[in-house]
Amino acid sequence: MGDVKSRRERYAEMTRAAVLDNARRLFAERGFDATSVDDIAQATEISKGGVYHHFADKKELFAELFADVLRTSMKTVLTAIADMDTDLERAVEGGRAFLRGITADHIALALFATANSVLGVERVRKIDEDTVLPLVRALMQGLRDTGQIRDVPIDATARLIFALMCEATVYIAEQGNDELARQDMDAAMAAFLRGLARPA
Template identity: 30%
Template sequence: MKRNKEDTNETIRKLIEVARMYFTERGYADTALEDIVNETQLTRGALYHHFGNKKGLFQVVLESVQKEVAERVESEAAQSEDMWEQLFFGCRAFVAAAVEPHNKRIMLIDGPAVLGWEEWRKMDEQHSMQLMRSQLQLMQLQGCFAGVSIDALTHFLSGALNESALWIAQMPNSEQSLAESMGVISLLLERFKS
């Protein structure tokens, strides 16, 4: 029984890994399921059994990207003991991770187009946005953001970060654009701080 579970997990892992490579390189529309199953040396039946269809597979791939980005946000934020720096580092980590070539197409371009804006937002809320809300709530308990709605602030900052990521993703010099965006975020946070 244990072996069957391990085999199943390995099959799922292989399909997700190869699908992510194809979705990154070709995009959702130009990725053929036949290429994925050939590369993994699995059957279409295995893919359909575990994911239902191409959209189901893409959704799981996007979910894994969202989780990785959230883990990076958490890791980067933990680099400091200062709450304001944690917030800034987390914001920077989100934008930087979102525009990386292995994430950008799946997370920013195809994600909203394939799954729809509402489903994409729901996934974002479950991962990076949830971390931001927790940080802002903690900061409010420590006396920051007095009288400010944490829900409104979370959506405001998340929207700014998502829009920044979309802008940076289409700029020829993403490092410069990232630095410029983070300069604006830093200025905004400094205003809140004072």
């Protein structure tokens, strides 16, 4: 009986993953509004009820995809900063890695750029709070504790930096994911972060 249950669980996990994969592709190709739950069900080869078994509605699907974009970006950031010598340079490289991580994947970029309009600002902030802001706060706290940056309020600074990263990503998306736009935002973000450094 336990084996039957585990097979069912595995099937449910595979179905859920397939629903997410197809929704991700369809949202990027057609846009959120032009994609129906029926479209996602047909692409996944399950019933509409099968989609609703895993997700309450289309927005819930989008929210999970958006959170996954942020989680994946944070993994990219952690890998990029693992071998950096100083915390300040880790913060600068972390900002660059965040931009590269999202803009390198056109589907992730499309999801990111439309998140506020689909989910609303409050829902997006909650997802940010659960996925990205803890790492940004920890980086800022480490910088302040070691005297590398000015005595700034940690939470406010972390939120401001993340808002800068988000706006940079949206700007790059609006510019058609242009390499020059990415370089401009890299330079601006690095200058902003280095501007927090405590004067020698």
